[in-house]
Amino acid sequence: MRRRRPQRGELNRRHRRRTDEHLALAVPPAPPERSRSPRSITTNVSHLANFEIAKTLAAFADLLEIAGENVHRSRAFRRAAETIRSHPESIAALRAENLLTTLPGVGAGIAVALEELVDTGSFTSLDQLAARYPLSLLDVLQIPGLGAKSVRRVFEELQVSDLDRLETAARTGKLATIRGLGPNVTASVLDSIAAIRRRSMLHRLGTVLPLAESVRESIQRQMPEAMVDLAGSVRRMEPLVTGIDLVIGHHDITRAVSAIRDLPDTARTINVEASSIRMLLQSGVELIALMVAPEHYGTELIHATGSAAHLAQLGDLPLANTEHDVYQRLGLPFIPPEVRSGGEELTRARAGDLDRLLTIDDLRGEFHCHSTWSDGSASIATMADAAAVRGYDFLAISDHSHGLGIAGGLDTTRLADQRREIDAVNQSSRLTVLAAAEVEVDRTGNLDFDDNTLSQLDIVVASLHVGLRQPRDQLTNRLISILENSHVDIVAHPSGRLLNQREGGDFDWDRVFAVAAKTGTALEINANPARLDLDPSLARQALDAGCVLSINCDAHRPEDFALMRYGVAMARKAWARPDQIVNCWPYARTSEWVADHRRR
């Protein structure tokens, strides 16, 4: 068995720019505008929020890397940044109590930097380094294909210190004169700059929803008699969300305001109006709470939930205290927030389609997860137990194949060893453990295992992890050849996107879905909040084309099975019915389906 590896909390190690989106909020009063986050790394000295401190440490770590200094020092700062980013209490408060070194990864050196940072808004070694390498280089470092070495080189040789100058250097052809950067890189740099400029400052749903729920519960605990609900993009379960929107139905606005101010992880108040309050949390997520009269609660909640397009379709809303009543008076059944997109939900609601929407209870198992045999952190038995606790009937263990070396992928020998362990676990397990693999598709479209090996697996999941930036035709043909391989049952995270971090591949989805529908190969909705791939709009297209889908958490730890709710939300947004999701079927039907398309 491979040695256990430390888990990386976040896939992205570089700081990201954030932008904002206007929020469709309720009727009177007009909602406060969300402002842009400060562009500079450090801001207002005395009230630095944890996310700002974390961002500064991470920026320093990146500058160290660009400067070519000790990599371990850089990693130490990056590790400390991660700790602080997810730390629930205020770091500024910890500093006041001289407890900084109690944070894991914060020793004497980083503590000194932190003290200075909290007290003055910066620290000496950062200032010195930033004098040599401007902070705007960190934007350049975000460009895929440009690592620390290349960033330093373009800075020193071409004086490229920010994205604008990078763009100029690329357009004038100067960039291609740098060692290691040819015409290909130049072309993709221009695309990436455009993508980064388009990139939003939205947060991942998986980051915000748990926070939002804990805020909601905390306020509900303080005001048990109030109605408190999440609203906005979080309630609609958008893959990327603006922040936390909360509606509080209570007559005593003063109490509601103080309940919010007393929340444990707030960093600062942004503004307070007659019936709304806007706060910044330590995590950098904004909270907007709207205090409304209980008699109009339902109407206000629908308004605050949006979407704007859904509201436009509804027209004028009657005043009522529950959402159900509002919809009823409009002659509609209750419309779940996930499908309030301003698409076909009214038509579908009238046609009775809402009753057929998938729910989390429809899931009977999963086909894509990992164990310590590759890059998972738990044994097969532990993963199986966790799946059984969720009430699943089956779980396919799909560890990586050897092509993905970085994840400790299995060769055929270890795959056979693993099969024996799966068989053994099955003897005592409460659910059926299936032998599967997440088989790597290489750049030319070949799978890691031969047909004979594949045919012995209960489920074959195929994934593209490399070469996702190939041109459209090449990429599409590569995926289609995998769909046409009769041994492949499921294609995992088809687009390869990482939300807020990496665009998905440029596939011709019409062609892909047409082939998948014909071959009966399932496409995945990956429930990991970093992916949520297929996106609901693509999943919807796939279903319309006649494809079947599979929703999987891609769990690397037992806790990851809890991510299923995100996958289910995406499927609901795509109007998926249980009969279109292969892991909602009884396993007997699934194995028929597998046998069926393998017979082709």
Add this chain to the structure above:
DNA sequence: ATCCGCACGGATAAGTAGGACAGCCTACT
């Protein structure tokens, strides 16, 4: 720079292929 096992010095997450270039850098979970 931090942590750990020991009291100062060694380890820190891994391994490979591809692109552009001629030995280096980056991306991938």
